[in-house]
Amino acid sequence: MSAAVKRIRPKDPPPPEYAFGYLDPPRSGNEINGLGERQWRPATAVFHNAGSAQLDWQALDDFFGLINPWRVVRHVVANAWQLRKRDGPVARRRVEADPADTSERIKDAARGFGADLVGIAPVGPDAIFAGRAPPHATAICIGLSMNQEKMAHVPHATAAEEVMRAYRQIARVALRLARYVRGLGWPARAYGNPNSTDILHIPLAIAAGLGQLGKHGSMISKEHGSNFRLAAVLTDLPLAFDEPVDIAVDDLCLGCRRCVLDCPPDAIFNEKQWVRGEKRWYVDFDKCIPYFVKTHGCAICIEVCPWSRPGQGPKLVEKLMAKRSQR
Numbered sequence: 579m580s581a582a583v584k585r586i587r588p589k590d591p592p593p594p595e596y597a598f599g600y601l602d603p604p605r606s607g608n609e610i611n612g613l614g615e616r617q618w619r620p621a622t623a624v625f626h627n628a629g630s631a632q633l634d635w636q637a638l639d640d641f642f643g644l645i646n647p648w649r650v651v652r653h654v655v656a657n658a659w660q661l662r663k664r665d666g667p668v669a670r671r672r673v674e675a676d677p678a679d680t681s682e683r684i685k686d687a688a689r690g691f692g693a694d695l696v697g698i699a700p701v702g703p704d705a706i707f708a709g710r711a712p713p714h715a716t717a718i719c720i721g722l723s724m725n726q727e728k729m730a731h732v733p734h735a736t737a738a739e740e741v742m743r744a745y746r747q748i749a750r751v752a753l754r755l756a757r758y759v760r761g762l763g764w765p766a767r768a769y770g771n772p773n774s775t776d777i778l779h780i781p782l783a784i785a786a787g788l789g790q791l792g793k794h795g796s797m798i799s800k801e802h803g804s805n806f807r808l809a810a811v812l813t814d815l816p817l818a819f820d821e822p823v824d825i826a827v828d829d830l831c832l833g834c835r836r837c838v839l840d841c842p843p844d845a846i847f848n849e850k851q852w853v854r855g856e857k858r859w860y861v862d863f864d865k866c867i868p869y870f871v872k873t874h875g876c877a878i879c880i881e882v883c884p885w886s887r888p889g890q891g892p893k894l895v896e897k898l899m900a901k902r903s904q905r
């Protein structure tokens with residue numbers, strides 16, 4: 579355990595202006611994330627971590643684990659336990675089929691196991707953490723919607739319990755799907771969030787056509803807004819890729835400030851920022867994460883977003899596309 583971790587007192591957190599007892603504040607998360615950088619480079623892990631490396635913001639991540647009640651933590655522990663089976667034996671007989679047909683088969687299987695969202699994409703350099711080498715080149719991205727009534731409690735342990743339940747459930751779907759793929763004779767590994775050490779789920783899911791990035795820094799899907807959690811299965815099974823979708827997220831985000839105004843620590847930039855060579859929506863890590871940690875994962879921004887209202891997404895897409903065609 580690092581010196582910084584020892585200084586944390588879970589029952590007596592320091593005030594926000596002196597975030598969580600760091601005698602030596604960590605290097606800015608924005609700097610680590612590449613805020614302001616116009617050159618492309620891969621993302622660097624900074625916070626959630628299932629590996630052995632000590633990340634710059636490790637102490638705050640550990641603190642996050644310490645202050646959550648057991649009803650939240652039990653899902654985290656159970657998820658970590660089930661994900662020990664992320665790899666497994668591969669069937670000797672290899673099924674060879676048309677990639678488009680196999681993709682449909684895989685998507686049907688994923689939905690049958692309980693996924694609400696599913697798409698397929700190559701594992702591109704934007705979705706791989708620096709220094710990591712994912713074992714397979716194709717990602718089957720899956721998402722599970724969360725219970726809106728429970729999420730309405732944000733920022734509170736009741737919502738955190740629902741978030742961790744969803745992570746555990748969607749990881750279970752990923753584990754079943756990986757086993758299914760291995761049964762077809764191809765290697766496959768299940769990845770569950772939030773501690774996927776090799777890959778970034780959001781860029782992968784966007785490439786797989788599950789949604790677009792919103793101003794609040796989370797992905798927005800047509801079906802569930804940002805009210806879902808992601809997991810993935812990486813494999814070498816030949817599959818047909820999906821394309822990124824245009825559901826007009828920017829058309830709304832450019833004129834909407836709801837998440838910006840409702841974010842308690844003012845962490846959400848109203849304008850797109852340069853981040854590692856791409857101009858995109860970005861959340862100020864150094865402002866968000868201390869608040870996120872002390873409020874059981876916050877999530878106010880995703881719950882106030884109009885896309886997250888049940889049944890709203892398809893209507894919004896229709897309205898925004900109609901507006902766009904009039905311009």
Ligand code: SF4
Binds near residue numbers: 834835
């Ligand atoms: S609240 Fe508004 S600005 Fe923020 S992500 Fe949702 S639509 Fe975009």
Ligand code: SF4
Binds near residue numbers: 865879
């Ligand atoms: S999670 Fe909370 S603190 Fe972080 S950007 Fe969203 S509203 Fe702001």
